[in-house]
Amino acid sequence: MLRIAVPKGRLEEGIVDLLKKMGYDLDRVSDLVFKSQELVCFFVRPFDVPTYLVNGAADVGFCGTDVLIESQVSLIQPFFLPSGRSRMVLAGPRGKGIPTGEVRIATKFPNIARRYCESRGLSCRIIPLKGSVELGPISGLSDLIIDITETGRTLRENDLEVLDEIFEIRTHVVVNPVSYRTKRRVVLDFLSRLRRVLEDEGFQEPVR
DSSP states (O other): OOEEEEEEEEEEHEEEEEEEHTTTTOOOOOSSSSSSSEEEEEOOOGGGGHHHHHTTTEEEEEEEHHHHHHHHHHHHHEEEEEEEEEEEEEETTTTOOSSSEEEOOOOOOOHHHHHHHHHHOOOEEEEEOSSOTTHHHTTSSOOOEEEESSSSHHHHHHTTTEEEEEEEEEEEEEEEEHHHEEEEHHHHHHHHHHHHHHHHOOOOOOOO
16 A cells, blocks of 8 residues: 655645545545555655655655755655745845844745755854744844745745745656655555646646
8 A cells, every 4th residue: 555645734735636536535644644545645744755765664655855955854846735935045124235244044945944044155143934034134032034935925024035046946756766666666656646736637747
């Protein structure tokens, strides 16, 4: 039986709908588990998807570019889903730009922030936060933030502006490399069925 890690939240409903269109007759076992004769779906926090895959608890999953880069794991990534795109950005108070000297950056993504600062040659102090990073510059905790934005509305509401776009965020289909070898037939069948549904809906994302 194929084990699927589905991120809870905004992607959840769309992914379940895709699985049903693929022909899987899913029954709800609990709020966290759906099951059919061919697969079982675990609904997990988005940041936990790579953990389930690398530890062998799931064979296939769905997660964002931000999660993949921040978690620093190696997974097979055959293609994307046609979900709404967002951006990882560097942002700060409107009109002030990037300060000179050591820059304090508040973020939920310390690994991404560290790699970005190194690539730009910025001297920075990373301040990890779990909550609303927009409060960093407002409260004086940080000079800038690194965070995800879709429309930029939250940034504008807090008088912040994008200073640099770091990368675009997509929803990746990811596969456990061990499962790809040991369950190759069923994994490839799952990916083929998913790709056919996406193509039937007019999505022509090239396989990577």
